[in-house]
Amino acid sequence: MPIPDPIAIRHGDRLALSRALTAVENNQPESRELLSALFPFTGQAHLIGITGAPGTGKSTLVNQLAKNLRREGHPDHPPQVAIIAVDPSSPFSGGALLGDRIRMADLAGDESIFIRSMASRGALGGLAHSTASFVTLLDSAGFDLIIIETVGAGQAEVDIASLAHTVLVVEAPGLGDDIQAIKAGILEIADIIVVNKADRPGADNTARALRVMLEMAQSQTSGPQGKHISKDPCVPSTSAKPATAAWDPPVHTIVATEGKGVQAVIEDIQRHARYLKGSGLWRQKEATRLRRDLEALIRDTLVNQWQQRRDQDQFEQVLADVIQRKYSPVEAVEKLL
Amino acid sequence: MTEKTIRVLIAKPGLDGHDRGAKVVARALRDAGMEVIYTGLRQTPDMIAEAALQEDVDVVGLSILSGAHNALVPAVMEKLRQSGLSDVKVFVGGIIPKPDIPNLLSLGVYAVYGPGTNTQTVIEDIHQATHKPTD
Ligand SMILES: Nc1nc2c(ncn2[C@@H]2O[C@H](COP(=O)(O)OP(=O)(O)OP(=O)(O)O)[C@@H](O)[C@H]2O)c(=O)[nH]1
Ligand SMILES: [Mg+2]
Secondary structure, rough: OOOOHOOOOOOOOOOHHHHHHHHHHOOOOOOHHHHHHHHHHHOOEEEEEEEOOOOOHHHHHHHHHHHHHHOOOOOOOOEEEEEEEEEOOOOOOOOEEHHHHHHHHOOOOOOEEEEEEOOOOOOOOOOOOOOOHHHHHHOOOOOEEEEOOOOOOOOHHHHHHHHHEEEEEEOOOOOHHHHHHHHHHHHHHOOOEEOOOOOOOHHHHHHHHHHHHHHHHHOOOOOOOOHHHHOOOOOOOOOOOOOOOOOOOOOEEOOOOOOOOOHHHHHHHHHHHHHHHHHOOOHHHHHHHHHHHHHHHHHHHHHHHHHHHHHHHHHHHHHHHHHHOOHHHHHHHHHHO | OOOOOOOEEOEEOOOOOHHHHHHHHHHHHHOOOOEEEEOOOOHHHHHHHHHHHHHHOOOEEEOOOOOOOOHHHHHHHHHHHOOOOOOOOEEEEEOOOOOHHHHHHHHOOOOOEEEOOOOOHHHHHHHHHHHOOOO
16 A cells, blocks of 8 residues: 655645545654655644553543534634544454544544554554554644543553643542552542542542642642653753742542533643643653653664674574573673673 | 454434344454444444544445335435445345335445344454455
């Protein structure tokens, strides 16, 4: 199948976009060229991550967010919204059941919304390996907001924290997961916390417990910048930036199935974007992510280059020598490279 | 070179209210290594074509128990064609009277399955339908 034309993608050809996503997902060789051609047109979209334990209502919330966000902005140019919904692949068959769309039926028929389900394909951090490349495609296609629903392993999903500008962590009452959450460090990646299913008993308790934990976490790491950002290795925590007030993650209680409380969440998402831009953190975050991507790419490329020119016989010989303790693995690497 | 993962959309057009059969098929296809997008009940032909386009599936499986297949299937086929998805293979499962089957096949449906069809048959047919000999 020919690789879609980058110009078609930039001009909103949805079929071309969809085919391009597949090419990228399958790591077709030509897709690298396509991503390179589109890269200059990225960096515009607000990336919103939605994470939280299975069944807490992430997809239901995404449905509401997308529906309501489409009413924001200038009436002539309401924001275009893309959704990437990641579900786990079966480790046994490699197949996957992608069911997030079931909750997003309200969004059907809106030409300015694009929903793509994605299987994790063996990646463990809550996203798939090509989720970041999906973002590149969707960003270059002109989507203003890109919502990414993670697998929802319920643990600290570091990948989404470094990819998204704004991370929403969705909790639900009665899972006893408030303690779990702090164990797994998920609150550290949260910019906004949403306690969903407030129509069920216990939501207020969960929200209260979360607020207490947030306060405790904050008193431990107080700095001029957002707490999880100040931990970033690329941002010296001592940097003498003009003091910006730290971002205090708000806690919302909502009923996603009814849309109750969703507008307040949207206002905080927008407030967070303004906060990031106003404080310079938007750019810093992006620089950090691109640095990581670049380093990972260099690593992958070097490994590939080595794989291509490796001498299998020599490798086996050296390995045999290592097994016989003639030299150590470290010395073996020196011989092989 | 690894084979491309087969992506399948399982959709229930029309108004019939239960999807046990569709879910059984969806799970069987997942266990056969396919990525199955399940969209839930009461999908219109427009919604099905839109989802098939966004998800870039190779196969659309329609589960129809309501008896409205003679209206729904042509509508879905037409919407897929309009969306530029004529190459997507369409399978129909459900309660389809024998005399209606030739008509559905003439619309370009790849295969029609009655109740109690072995999921292994469906899996083999999908592999055959999506196998591109020169590609
Ligand atoms: N009572 C109640 N149920 C809800 C609410 N929001 C979602 N649900 C239900 O919770 C179940 C799971 O919702 P999803 O939106 O699929 O949850 P999810 O977090 O996306 O699930 P996974 O993607 O499987 O991890 C569904 O049955 C929803 O109808 C809510 O506000 N109140
Ligand atoms: Mg979901």
